[in-house]
Amino acid sequence: xxxxxxxxxxxxxxxxxxxxxxxxxxxxxxxxxxxxxxxxxxxxxxxxxxxxxxxxxxxxxxxxxxxxxxxxxxxxxxxxxxxxxxxxxxxxxxxxxxxxxxxxxxxxxxxxxxxxxxxxxxxxxxxxxxxxxxxxxxxxxxxxxxxxxxxxxxxxxxxxxxxxxxxxxxxxxxxxxxxxxxxxxxxxxxxxxxxxxxxxxxxxxxxxxxxxxxxxxxxxx
Numbered sequence: 439x440x441x442x443x444x445x446x447x448x449x450x451x452x453x454x455x456x457x458x459x460x461x462x463x464x465x466x467x468x469x470x471x472x473x474x475x476x477x478x479x480x481x482x483x484x485x486x487x488x489x490x491x492x493x494x495x496x497x498x499x500x501x502x503x504x505x506x507x508x509x510x511x512x513x514x515x516x517x518x519x520x521x522x523x524x525x526x527x528x529x530x531x532x533x534x535x536x537x538x539x540x541x542x543x544x545x546x547x548x549x550x551x552x553x554x555x556x557x558x559x560x561x562x563x564x565x566x567x568x569x570x571x572x573x574x575x576x577x578x579x580x581x582x583x584x585x586x587x588x589x590x591x592x593x594x595x596x597x598x599x600x601x602x603x604x605x606x607x608x609x610x611x612x613x614x615x616x617x618x619x620x621x622x623x624x625x626x627x628x629x630x631x632x633x634x635x636x637x638x639x640x641x642x643x644x645x646x647x648x649x650x651x652x653x654x655x656x657x658x659x
Contacts, residue, residue, distance in 0.1 A: 440513055440566075440587050440604050442555075442644065443472050443541035444655065445479060448563045454537070455609040456481070462490035463537065470654045471542075473647035474512045480585050482534040482570050483616045493534075497586040498574040499524050514569060516590040516605055516627050520620060525586065528569035533616050533623060535607060536566040536587055540655075542644055543600040555644040556599045557655055560633045566604035567615060567627060588627065595635045606632045 448454065448463040456463065459481065466479050477492045497511045514525045540559030547554045570585040577584070592603040605627050607615055615626055638657040643649045 440541050440589055440602070441474065441543075442647070443478075443536075443587075444539040444557070444559075445469050445472055445537065446539045448537060450562075453562055453609065454565065454612070456488070456612065459488065459490055466490075466537070468652075469650060470652055471644055471647055471650045474509055476647070477581070478536065478585075480534045480536050480568060480570060481612060482532075483613075488613065488616070491582055493570055493583045493585045494577060494581055495585060495587075497524065497528065497569060497571050497584045498577070499527070499571060500574070502574060511584075511586050513589045513602075514586045516588055519569070519588055519627075520624055525569055528571055528586075529623070530620050532570050533618075534568045534570040534585055535612050535615065536568045536585065536604075538564050538566060538604075540564065541604065542640070545599050555640050555642060556637050557640045557644075557657075558596055558599060558603070558635055558637045560635050562633075564604075564633070565607045565609065565612065567607050567630070590627065590630070593632060595637050596632065599637050603632070605630050 446468045447466045451460040451463040472478050474496050477494050479490050480493050519525045520529050542555050544553040544555050567588040568585050571583050573583045588605045589602045590605045596603045641658050644654050
């Protein structure tokens with residue numbers, strides 16, 4: 439599960455092997471509490487070369503009728519992404535990459551019986567595998583489309599916080615991921631190895647998407 443994430447400007451785009459997108463990555467609008475249905479920056483290729491585009495989080499397939507479906511399609515499970523009707527067409531030909539600085543999860547604090555948010559991140563920017571869709575008539579005019587983040591089993595420190603996490607791509611895999619045949623794309627997901635991650639508890643202010651300031655990333659006791 440990935441229900442909120444952080445997206446900030448990337449000051450060393452060479453780390454990601456994307457020199458042509460350096461200016462766009464440097465100008466990513468910062469968000470310290472990106473929530474479902476909000477727009478975020480994703481890397482995709484519409485056939486004219488890779489680009490950074492703002493899409494709404496929560497993929498709406500072309501046949502979707504209720505906009506409420508968007509809240510249930512923020513994540514696509516690796517186990518079913520190639521076969522589930524909501525994702526299978528996009529998995530064949532509309533794959534994207536979601537740059538992020540980290541994401542939040544809410545494990546239960548057994549002492550208090552409540553869920554506390556934790557921020558999970560790495561030393562540098564992360565690239566999550568995703569899918570995108572063209573704009574839907576259910577969206578407001580001017581919205582360019584929607585996206586979802588692919589998730590799989592957690593490992594490392596992430597597994598101490600939650601049993602699911604985004605599937606991560608390496609910097610040199612961006613073009614291959616977007617252009618690969620479906621079987622090859624699935625093979626990339628299955629052998630994905632996450633970078634070294636860190637995690638710390640943060641303020642419950644993260645619980646409200648209306649709170650969106652850098653202080654949300656600070657560790658709390």
